[in-house]
Amino acid sequence: MTDNEFEAAISRSGLQLRPETMAELRRASANIESLIARVTRDKPVEAEPAVVFYPEQRT
Numbered sequence: 001m002t003d004n005e006f007e008a009a010i011s012r013s014g015l016q017l018r019p020e021t022m023a024e025l026r027r028a029s030a031n032i033e034s035l036i037a038r039v040t041r042d043k044p045v046e047a048e049p050a051v052v053f054y055p056e057q058r059t
Contacts, residue, residue: 001029
């Protein structure tokens with residue numbers, strides 16, 4: 001994402017950010033983009049592990 005694309009995305013979101021917050025978010029966006037790229041999209045839903053969490057029932 002280019003700087004212009006980033007600024008446009010923030011503008012579309014309606015967020016009112018201070019310049020230092022905008023700079024920090026911009027630096028973090030590169031890391032987020034790399035994490036998104038690592039997510040595989042070619043697996044069917046049933047390939048996900050089945051995890052069930054049962055919280056402790058208090059009576």
